[in-house]
Amino acid sequence: MHSFYTDIVRLALEEDGADADITTFSTVPAEEIARASVLTRQDGVIAGLAVAAAAFQELDPRVEVQLLVRDGETVCAGQAVARISGPARSILSAERVALNFLGRLSGIATLTSRCVQTLAGTGTRILDTRKTTPGLRRLEKEAVRLGGGQNHRFGLNDGVLIKDNHIKAAGGIAQAIRAARRFVPHLLKIEIECETLAEVREAVEAGADVVLLDNMDREAMGQAVEYIRRNAPAVLIEASGNIGTEPEKLRAVAATGVDFISLGALTHSAPNFDVSLEFSE
Numbered sequence: 604m605h606s607f608y609t610d611i612v613r614l615a616l617e618e619d620g621a622d623a624d625i626t627t628f629s630t631v632p633a634e635e636i637a638r639a640s641v642l643t644r645q646d647g648v649i650a651g652l653a654v655a656a657a658a659f660q661e662l663d664p665r666v667e668v669q670l671l672v673r674d675g676e677t678v679c680a681g682q683a684v685a686r687i688s689g690p691a692r693s694i695l696s697a698e699r700v701a702l703n704f705l706g707r708l709s710g711i712a713t714l715t716s717r718c719v720q721t722l723a724g725t726g727t728r729i730l731d732t733r734k735t736t737p738g739l740r741r742l743e744k745e746a747v748r749l750g751g752g753q754n755h756r757f758g759l760n761d762g763v764l765i766k767d768n769h770i771k772a773a774g775g776i777a778q779a780i781r782a783a784r785r786f787v788p789h790l791l792k793i794e795i796e797c798e799t800l801a802e803v804r805e806a807v808e809a810g811a812d813v814v815l816l817d818n819m820d821r822e823a824m825g826q827a828v829e830y831i832r833r834n835a836p837a838v839l840i841e842a843s844g845n846i847g848t849e850p851e852k853l854r855a856v857a858a859t860g861v862d863f864i865s866l867g868a869l870t871h872s873a874p875n876f877d878v879s880l881e882f883s884e
Contacts, residue, residue, distance in 0.1 A: 624696040637691035644877035650746040651708030658701035663693030675749040708746040709876035715750025727857035734867035765795040780809040818844035
């Protein structure tokens with residue numbers, strides 16, 4: 604088992620009471636051996652197979668898991684993605700935890716893949732955000748990558764993103780950028796959030812490396828992109844805020860010429876991917 608999965612899986616099994624499964628213990632003989640398949644119920648991108656397998660094996664090392672596909676592969680409805688064999692009690696007691704991980708992470712990967720495919724050929728890349736489930740960020744951001752997206756900051760300690768409250772606390776956009784420039788290593792980019800064209804101009808003049816266009820309408824966004832391309836072509840441009848995952852909105856934002864679209868919805872609103880576990884006769 605991957606060492607990272609251990610604590611997360613143990614907490615999930617404990618939360619579910621997997622070691623005291625009253626229904627299973629009262630109905631299934633201890634010596635019963637079973638075989639089962641994990642099946643998809645929809646088309647999409649699979650993610651979370653490794654952590655799902657870890658759920659079975661953390662509860663009972665005697666359970667054997669054979670993965671039939673790899674994380675990141677496209678799957679079809681009705682496809683078997685794993686075979687499970689071992690003590691029936693253990694398979695049943697770990698089932699929900701394993702499927703919860705698999706459904707959650709495959710849902711993120713599938714939604715990300717749809718967004719990425721929507722923007723194919725535009726040059727605009729899809730990013731995630733820090734709007735993740737507490738404790739599951741590493742898994743959820745990995746699912747974004749498996750779906751073809753890219754990761755924004757993992758945490759507060761690996762990137763500079765100056766937002767509206769930082770600007771207020773620092774005394775202004777220029778003051779915030781100057782302070783960050785003095786503090787951070789020279790190889791680290793400084794990104795700043797802007798809500799108006801006036802703020803974009805100030806950020807560019809102050810030397811921002813990346814400008815985040817936050818909650819701008821499409822007309823203002825287009826004007827901001829045009830200004831940055833003309834006056835500071837090396838500056839990267841990110842759009843975020845109230846964009847959503849609808850194809851029409853994504854294409855409209857990409858058409859303004861931004862480099863990135865960051866979507867909190869990839870991790871906070873991805874629909875669960877439908878998977879099930881079925882025992883063999």
